[in-house]
Amino acid sequence: MSYTKKRILVTGGAGFLGSHLCEKLLAAGHDVLAVDNYFTGRRDNVAHLLNHPSFEIMRHDVTFPLYVEVDEIYNLACPASPVHYQFDPVQTTKVSVVGAINMLGLAKRVKAKVFQASTSEVYGDPTVHPQPEAYRGSVNPIGPRACYDEGKRCAETLFFDYRRQHNLRIKVARIFNTYGPRMHPNDGRVVSNFIVQALRGEDITIFGDGMQTRAFCYVDDLIEGFVRLMATDDDITGPVNLGNPVELPMLQLAERVVALTGAKSKLIFRPLPIDDPMQRCPDISKAKALLGWAPVVGLDEGLGKTIKYFEGVLGTKKMKI
Numbered sequence: 001m002s003y004t005k006k007r008i009l010v011t012g013g014a015g016f017l018g019s020h021l022c023e024k025l026l027a028a029g030h031d032v033l034a035v036d037n038y039f040t041g042r043r044d045n046v047a048h049l050l051n052h053p054s055f056e057i058m059r060h061d062v063t064f065p066l067y068v069e070v071d072e073i074y075n076l077a078c079p080a081s082p083v084h085y086q087f088d089p090v091q092t093t094k095v096s097v098v099g100a101i102n103m104l105g106l107a108k109r110v111k112a113k114v115f116q117a118s119t120s121e122v123y124g125d126p127t128v129h130p131q132p133e134a135y136r137g138s139v140n141p142i143g144p145r146a147c148y149d150e151g152k153r154c155a156e157t158l159f160f161d162y163r164r165q166h167n168l169r170i171k172v173a174r175i176f177n178t179y180g181p182r183m184h185p186n187d188g189r190v191v192s193n194f195i196v197q198a199l200r201g202e203d204i205t206i207f208g209d210g211m212q213t214r215a216f217c218y219v220d221d222l223i224e225g226f227v228r229l230m231a232t233d234d235d236i237t238g239p240v241n242l243g244n245p246v247e248l249p250m251l252q253l254a255e256r257v258v259a260l261t262g263a264k265s266k267l268i269f270r271p272l273p274i275d276d277p278m279q280r281c282p283d284i285s286k287a288k289a290l291l292g293w294a295p296v297v298g299l300d301e302g303l304g305k306t307i308k309y310f311e312g313v314l315g316t317k318k319m320k321i
C-alpha cells in the first residue's frame with residue numbers, strides 16, 4: 001500500500017472527538033498539529049500524545065486567523081453539548097462561522113484539503129425519518145439551539161461556496177450523536193450524564209417523557225468514517241451522514257445504563273428543553289456506498305467501554321469535576 005506522510009491540522013484537537021482523531025492520525029504515521037482554546041477540551045485528553053515526536057498542540061482560538069503550513073485540515077473546533085454551546089451562544093455562532101472562514105482561508109492559501117465536522121442538528125427537529133442528506137431540515141432559526149444549528153448550516157454554505165468559487169477540496173460530514181471515553185463528566189450530553197449519574201448512585205435525569213429518540217455511534221466507528229471520507233477522491237465532497245442507525249428512546253438508554261452499571265439509581269423526569277428534537281436517526285446509505293463504512297460497535301459494547309472509562313475517572317478523582 002502506498003503511504004504519504006502528511007502534515008495534518010486538527011482544530012478542537014483537545015476535545016472528545018479531536019483527541020481520538022489525533023491518536024488515529026498519529027498511528028497512521030502523520031504529523032499532527034492540534035489547536036484548541038480549551039473551552040470544553042482538556043490537556044488531559046492529549047496528555048498521552050505530548051511526547052510523541054509527530055504531535056504538537058497549540059493554544060489558539062479559531063475565530064482568529066491561523067498561519068501554518070499543512071496538507072489537510074480537520075475542522076472540529078466548536079462546543080458540541082447543548083449546555084456548553086448555549087452558555088455563550090454568540091461565541092458559538094462565531095466559532096462555527098468565523099472559525100470556518102478562517103480554516104477555509106487557510107486551506108485556500110496552502111491548498112489543503114479541508115474537512116468540516118457538521119452535525120445532524122442541521123436537520124433540526126426532523127419531519128423526515130430517518131434523515132437522508134437530501135433532507136433540508138426543520139430548524140427554528142431563533143430558538144436557543146439556533147446558535148449551533150444555524151452556525152453549522154452557515155459553515156456548510158461556506159464550505160460549498162469555497163468549493164464553487166475557489167475550487168477547494170472539501171469534505172463535509174454530518175455527525176450524529178457519538179459517545180465514548182474522554183467525554184467530560186460535566187459534558188451535559190445524555191450518555192455521559194446517565195453514566196456519571198448511575199456510577200454516583202444519583203437519580204437519572206430524563207428530559208420530557210423519555211420517548212424522544214436518538215441513535216448513538218461509538219467514537220472509534222465515527223473516527224474511522226472521518227478518515228475514510230477524507231481519503232475519498234476530490235469529486236466527493238459530502239455532505240455524508242456518519243452515525244449509527246440503531247435508534248432508541250432516551251428512557252430505554254437510561255434502562256440500559258442502569259442494567260450495565262448495576263446502579264440503584266431512580267429515573268426522574270425533568271422538563272424537555274426547548275426545541276429538543278423528538279426523533280433522530282441517520283440514513284447512512286451514502287456512507288455505505290461511498291466509503292464502504294458502517295458502524296461495527298454495538299450499544300452495549302460501546303456503553304461498556306465508556307462506563308469503564310468513567311469508573312476510572314470518577315474513582316481516581318484525577319479530574320476536576
Ligand code: NAD
Binds near residue numbers: 015016040042075
Ligand atoms: P468537544 O466539546 O469535546 O470538542 C470541541 C473542542 O473544540 C474542544 O476541545 C473545545 O475546547 C474546542 N473549541 C471550542 N471553541 C474553540 C475555539 N474558538 N477555538 C479553538 N478550539 C475551540 O465536542 P466533540 O463532541 O468532540 O465535538 C467535536 C466536533 O464534532 C464539534 O464541531 C461538534 O459540533 C461536532 N459534532 C459532534 C457530535 C458528537 O456527538 N460528539 C455530533 C455532531 C457534531
Ligand code: UDP
Binds near residue numbers: 194205272
Ligand atoms: N437528555 C436527557 N437527560 C439528560 C441529558 C439529555 O434526557 O440528562 C435528553 C435530551 O433532552 C435529548 C437527548 O437526551 O432528547 C440527547 O441529548 P444530548 O444533549 O445528548 O444531545 P442532542 O442530540 O439533543 O444534541
